[in-house]
Amino acid sequence: MPVLEIENLSKAFGGLKAVNNFSLTLEEGEIVGLIGPNGAGKTTVFNLITGLYKPTSGTIRFLGEEISGLPPFKISQRGIARTFQNIRLFKGNTVLDNVRAVFHPRIKYNFFDALLRTPRFTAEELRVTQKAMELLEALNLDKRANEKAANLAYGDQRRLEIARALATQPRLLLLDEPAAGMNPAEVRHMVQLIRFIKEKYKLTILLIEHQMGMVMNLCERLVVMDFGQIIAKGTPLEIRNNPVVLEAYLGKGATVA
Numbered sequence: 001m002p003v004l005e006i007e008n009l010s011k012a013f014g015g016l017k018a019v020n021n022f023s024l025t026l027e028e029g030e031i032v033g034l035i036g037p038n039g040a041g042k043t044t045v046f047n048l049i050t051g052l053y054k055p056t057s058g059t060i061r062f063l064g065e066e067i068s069g070l071p072p073f074k075i076s077q078r079g080i081a082r083t084f085q086n087i088r089l090f091k092g093n094t095v096l097d098n099v100r101a102v103f104h105p106r107i108k109y110n111f112f113d114a115l116l117r118t119p120r121f122t123a124e125e126l127r128v129t130q131k132a133m134e135l136l137e138a139l140n141l142d143k144r145a146n147e148k149a150a151n152l153a154y155g156d157q158r159r160l161e162i163a164r165a166l167a168t169q170p171r172l173l174l175l176d177e178p179a180a181g182m183n184p185a186e187v188r189h190m191v192q193l194i195r196f197i198k199e200k201y202k203l204t205i206l207l208i209e210h211q212m213g214m215v216m217n218l219c220e221r222l223v224v225m226d227f228g229q230i231i232a233k234g235t236p237l238e239i240r241n242n243p244v245v246l247e248a249y250l251g252k253g254a255t256v257a
């Protein structure tokens with residue numbers, strides 16, 4: 001069964017068709033890149049999948065079940081997590097607390113346990129801390145656990161965002177420009193990290209990215225959008241040589257150097 005099946009998805013903002021008849025199927029374990037010029041509709045697709053926007057029309061099925069129209073927290077509970085183009089962290093909190101906070105809606109003690117600090121409360125808090133530390137270790141952030149998120153280098157903040165997404169135990173991970181603003185060495189690390197978490201946590205990954213080196217290196221398949229529509233699908237090699245894609249990015253008559 002496919003992990004994600006999107007059929008004829010559309011989203012209009014007034015007269016603007018931000019996403020128009022978008023269809024895509026993701027099989028288990030794939031890494032697929034969603035690319036296209038600025039304003040093509042990529043982030044809107046993520047916002048539709050995660051329930052931030054309601055589709056104007058079309059369907060989204062996750063593991064065989066319709067999810068379009070569900071609120072974001074329900075979609076997260078089903079197993080879809082995302083990161084954002086602009087990093088969203090609790091910057092004044094520690095790295096550890098940023099990850100612990102994700103576990104808290106799922107913890108198994110009540111108000112009185114917390115008030116009276118019962119054994120159940122203590123045990124559950126310990127379990128949450130252990131799980132958060134395991135994730136930080138996997139992402140090589142465990143040594144920074146007690147620092148404020150704001151003090152982390154940019155690349156580390158991106159990794160912390162991924163740790164927070166993984167704390168929801170997703171099957172499908174949506175990454176919105178994970179390498180934005182990174183230097184070439186950081187981009188290489190990010191490619192390795194994404195491959196590593198994909199294997200370790202058995203993820204299917206859809207990623208938006210403008211860094212072509214990263215996309216070509218990491219993705220098995222690419223989907224190219226322009227003006228809300230899919231204009232091409234294929235392997236990185238096919239996409240690189242596709243004249244329609246070149247035209248969308250570089251204008252008519254463009255050639256590859």
Ligand SMILES: Nc1ncnc2c1ncn2[C@@H]1O[C@H](COP(=O)(O)OP(=O)(O)OP(=O)(O)O)[C@@H](O)[C@H]1O
Nearest residue numbers: 013016018036037038039040041042043044045085
């Ligand atoms: N909430 C909204 N209200 C009105 N218009 C919107 C809204 N969200 C997105 N749009 C418009 O929809 C179009 C697609 O935007 P979107 O952010 O999905 O593009 P994108 O491909 O992710 O671009 P970028 O690469 O610059 O992030 C744009 O014209 C944008 O202005």
